[in-house]
Amino acid sequence: MSYVDMSTSELETLKAALETEYASHCAKGLSLNMARGKPGCDQLALSLPMLDELTSSSDLIAEDGTDCRNYGVMDGIAEAKRLMGEVMEHDPANVCVFGNSSLNIMFDLVTAGYTHGYLGSTPWCKLPEVKWLCPVPGYDRHFGITESYGIEMIPISMNENGPDMDEIERLVAEDDSIKGIWCVPQYANPTGITYSDETVHRLAEMPCAASDFRIFWDNAYCVHHLYDDEREHVADIAAACEAAGNPNRYFKFASTSKVTLPGAGIAAVAASDENIAEIKARVGVQTVGYDKMNQLRHVRFLKDAAGVDALMKKHAAIIRPKFELVARMLEEGLGNEGIATWTNPVGGYFVSFDGLEGTAKRTVELAKKAGVTMTGAGATWPYKQDPRDTNIRIAPTLPPLSELQQAMEVFVCCVKLAAVEVLLAK
Amino acid sequence: MSYVDMSTSELETLKAALETEYASHCAKGLSLNMARGKPGCDQLALSLPMLDELTSSSDLIAEDGTDCRNYGVMDGIAEAKRLMGEVMEHDPANVCVFGNSSLNIMFDLVTAGYTHGYLGSTPWCKLPEVKWLCPVPGYDRHFGITESYGIEMIPISMNENGPDMDEIERLVAEDDSIKGIWCVPQYANPTGITYSDETVHRLAEMPCAASDFRIFWDNAYCVHHLYDDEREHVADIAAACEAAGNPNRYFKFASTSKVTLPGAGIAAVAASDENIAEIKARVGVQTVGYDKMNQLRHVRFLKDAAGVDALMKKHAAIIRPKFELVARMLEEGLGNEGIATWTNPVGGYFVSFDGLEGTAKRTVELAKKAGVTMTGAGATWPYKQDPRDTNIRIAPTLPPLSELQQAMEVFVCCVKLAAVEVLLAK
Numbered sequence: 001m002s003y004v005d006m007s008t009s010e011l012e013t014l015k016a017a018l019e020t021e022y023a024s025h026c027a028k029g030l031s032l033n034m035a036r037g038k039p040g041c042d043q044l045a046l047s048l049p050m051l052d053e054l055t056s057s058s059d060l061i062a063e064d065g066t067d068c069r070n071y072g073v074m075d076g077i078a079e080a081k082r083l084m085g086e087v088m089e090h091d092p093a094n095v096c097v098f099g100n101s102s103l104n105i106m107f108d109l110v111t112a113g114y115t116h117g118y119l120g121s122t123p124w125c126k127l128p129e130v131k132w133l134c135p136v137p138g139y140d141r142h143f144g145i146t147e148s149y150g151i152e153m154i155p156i157s158m159n160e161n162g163p164d165m166d167e168i169e170r171l172v173a174e175d176d177s178i179k180g181i182w183c184v185p186q187y188a189n190p191t192g193i194t195y196s197d198e199t200v201h202r203l204a205e206m207p208c209a210a211s212d213f214r215i216f217w218d219n220a221y222c223v224h225h226l227y228d229d230e231r232e233h234v235a236d237i238a239a240a241c242e243a244a245g246n247p248n249r250y251f252k253f254a255s256t257s258k259v260t261l262p263g264a265g266i267a268a269v270a271a272s273d274e275n276i277a278e279i280k281a282r283v284g285v286q287t288v289g290y291d292k293m294n295q296l297r298h299v300r301f302l303k304d305a306a307g308v309d310a311l312m313k314k315h316a317a318i319i320r321p322k323f324e325l326v327a328r329m330l331e332e333g334l335g336n337e338g339i340a341t342w343t344n345p346v347g348g349y350f351v352s353f354d355g356l357e358g359t360a361k362r363t364v365e366l367a368k369k370a371g372v373t374m375t376g377a378g379a380t381w382p383y384k385q386d387p388r389d390t391n392i393r394i395a396p397t398l399p400p401l402s403e404l405q406q407a408m409e410v411f412v413c414c415v416k417l418a419a420v421e422v423l424l425a426k
Numbered sequence: 427m428s429y430v431d432m433s434t435s436e437l438e439t440l441k442a443a444l445e446t447e448y449a450s451h452c453a454k455g456l457s458l459n460m461a462r463g464k465p466g467c468d469q470l471a472l473s474l475p476m477l478d479e480l481t482s483s484s485d486l487i488a489e490d491g492t493d494c495r496n497y498g499v500m501d502g503i504a505e506a507k508r509l510m511g512e513v514m515e516h517d518p519a520n521v522c523v524f525g526n527s528s529l530n531i532m533f534d535l536v537t538a539g540y541t542h543g544y545l546g547s548t549p550w551c552k553l554p555e556v557k558w559l560c561p562v563p564g565y566d567r568h569f570g571i572t573e574s575y576g577i578e579m580i581p582i583s584m585n586e587n588g589p590d591m592d593e594i595e596r597l598v599a600e601d602d603s604i605k606g607i608w609c610v611p612q613y614a615n616p617t618g619i620t621y622s623d624e625t626v627h628r629l630a631e632m633p634c635a636a637s638d639f640r641i642f643w644d645n646a647y648c649v650h651h652l653y654d655d656e657r658e659h660v661a662d663i664a665a666a667c668e669a670a671g672n673p674n675r676y677f678k679f680a681s682t683s684k685v686t687l688p689g690a691g692i693a694a695v696a697a698s699d700e701n702i703a704e705i706k707a708r709v710g711v712q713t714v715g716y717d718k719m720n721q722l723r724h725v726r727f728l729k730d731a732a733g734v735d736a737l738m739k740k741h742a743a744i745i746r747p748k749f750e751l752v753a754r755m756l757e758e759g760l761g762n763e764g765i766a767t768w769t770n771p772v773g774g775y776f777v778s779f780d781g782l783e784g785t786a787k788r789t790v791e792l793a794k795k796a797g798v799t800m801t802g803a804g805a806t807w808p809y810k811q812d813p814r815d816t817n818i819r820i821a822p823t824l825p826p827l828s829e830l831q832q833a834m835e836v837f838v839c840c841v842k843l844a845a846v847e848v849l850l851a852k
Contacts, residue, residue: 036497044495048482055481056474069470071462071688099525104713115540115551115575125541125551141714148711149541257714262497264719285574287530288567288683291717293690 002338030371137380192345428764456797563806618771
């Protein structure tokens with residue numbers, strides 16, 4: 001029976017039962033963490049053989065003769081550029097392989113727009129206002145970067161095809177202070193949806209008042225399929241932008257953070273000739289170069305896109321049961337109550353959950369008190385302000401299955417309790 | 427006989443002889459590189475056992491339980507902070523260990539001053555002008571950073587005690603647009619001198635018109651002694667600033683680039699409580715964290731400051747003969763000609779050479795044509811403009827001894843030829 005059809009006395013009876021259940025969860029003294037999209041220990045173990053690729057007796061010379069032990073090479077060794085080019089579907093000549101964090105590359109590129117401007121445009125620090133489009137729910141660390149530069153973030157609602165293109169086209173056509181958009185185009189964080197071909201082409205083709213408008217195309221989950229027979233694949237923004245006569249409109253990002261070892265992977269940016277030339281010039285000032293040893297270690301281990309795919313199938317075998325457990329427990333616990341919706345992604349790292357209006361914060365708070373740490377409610381919105389307070393990001397990968405089951409039992413109970421509290425307060 | 431005492435005809439006779447010698451060098455078809463301060467192959471080999479410290483069967487958990495394979499920890503694992511704290515003579519709590527490049531940390535901190543300001547001060551991008559003090563000769567990559575932000579660089583002459591403190595005190599007392607100074611305080615790049623205690627204390631104590639004035643203390647060569655019995659040691663800028671009531675005036679930098687593997691080392695910044703808090707807050711936006719695996723690899727290999735010192739003695743045994751060869755060949759070839767001076771450092775990576783006025787560019791050009799690549803003349807000055815065109819940085823570490831000898835023969839010949847050309851043109 002849907003909660004919204006219940007009478008006050010029915011809700012009060014239900015509340016008492018839920019509070020009893022909640023107390024029993026609290027009594028267990030749990031300490032479970034579903035806050036971040038972290039791989040579990042069994043996933044990390046998959047890449048440990050990578051450490052044996054470079055030892056004191058290894059050949060440490062890259063294929064073009066570069067000694068990976070010494071200074072030199074700003075844009076990545078050739079074989080790492082080729083590997084990431086395959087993964088990112090981009091000409092390796094226009095791929096730069098840098099350090100361990102694609103987020104750091106994004107930060108540096110927003111910074112470059114702010115301090116120097118792109119390709120001769122006015123640096124944003126010299127403009128009275130700068131705005132940014134933020135599909136919601138989205139990735140909190142993206143929003144953190146633009147917030148740190150005082151850039152006004154405009155939430156754009158997501159639908160099953162990606163962000164609301166009608167709204168985006170309307171905004172960018174008239175407002176030249178809008179300088180960019182955050183996109184996780186495949187298995188999006190947290191909704192899990194993949195942008196439709198039409199969305200990709202409209203983003204590439206739309207008239208923009210700002211000539212320095214940039215699509216930050218964070219294809220973090222491009223190889224993160226959960227099912228072999230239900231793979232999604234986002235159209236290439238680079239090809240679309242080039243065909244539309246807007247070759248400089250995008251920066252593509254990827255990393256091996258959730259392929260090999262998070263924090264010890266390699267990250268890359270792909271872009272147009274002009275953008276890459278500007279990125280290389282800046283990096284030549286910024287650093288002495290990135291860790292070529294780790295680039296070599298990765299290429300020796302992963303080899304090519306086929307090697308990446310084979311490894312990702314092993315990841316999928318480990319995390320697929322976790323996503324299926326979450327889907328089953330949400331369906332069993334909340335399928336008939338009319339108080340929640342959620343996504344059932346076929347790739348990526350997250351499930352996006354929406355409860356009744358005004359319940360997300362309370363749900364996360366209840367779970368926390370019962371020993372289950374979720375991603376903070378509001379985190380999926382700019383400024384951490386979810387205006388309807390409904391969205392919660394579920395990250396199922398870190399806990400072992402048995403702990404995940406316990407955590408989801410607690411979560412479902414908290415969702416129900418928060419819903420009843422809100423309905424009774426009306 | 428000093429060249430300046432020679433008659434025109436003597437100079438012309440000499441010139442003909444030098445041209446013959448130069449032609450014989452050119453005929454050898456050499457290809458030797460002394461452009462950058464890169465370790466030689468035998469130095470790189472010293473750190474290869476480090477690669478065996480982390481294998482697929484290693485314990486990859488840091489001492490506080492952190493799993494170095496996964497996300498998390500923004501300021502470095504505890505044991506890496508302790509190691510770098512020992513090397514930098516700083517409380518590990520106020521040391522952040524980041525990625526592979528201390529230059530990148532410096533770039534990020536100049537950027538932070540430009541975009542956000544330090545500790546509440548006005549961001550430099552909002553000021554009409556910003557200036558910086560640049561002791562000369564100095565490090566070209568330092569100057570490249572400040573140049574990239576349009577910061578006006580003021581050359582400060584170096585003497586045997588460090589930069590000219592009278593000039594610095596005069597400038598910073600009156601001009602609040604001067605926001606910082608680049609310092610390589612021990613075995614300076616390229617002069618090899620170590621700042622005197624008085625210099626350190628005057629830098630710490632001097633009244634500055636700008637409250638956000640910062641000393642960028644790049645102690646790149648703090649453990650790079652050539653001789654056990656002639657070690658120099660710069661006074662601690664942190665202690666001096668704190669004692670002077672200016673605890674936030676400095677950022678200290680160091681890395682293992684020339685200890686283990688350049689480009690694959692670890693780098694750190696040390697600062698005051700307030701500065702470190704601000705650095706940590708920014709890094710939390712900038713990245714998902716740095717490579718903890720490489721931090722762990724370094725600590726397992728180097729262990730502590732004593733381990734670093736033992737390794738540096740092995741480096742010294744390899745490069746000391748190279749420095750001694752350079753000193754001997756300069757003395758033998760140019761000791762009595764009155765056309766050059768140079769430094770005889772007891773640590774660091776460079777020899778600073780000064781020829782007659784107006785000869786440095788020509789000397790480097792002649793050497794290049796004879797197959798010997800030196801650091802570009804002018805590189806040691808802001809904007810690559812050495813106003814008297816005298817200074818050349820000699821980097822003896824990369825070539826094997828036999829090649830170094832060939833290169834120095836060519837160099838000495840080119841110095842003489844350029845000098846004679848200039849004297850004849852007068």
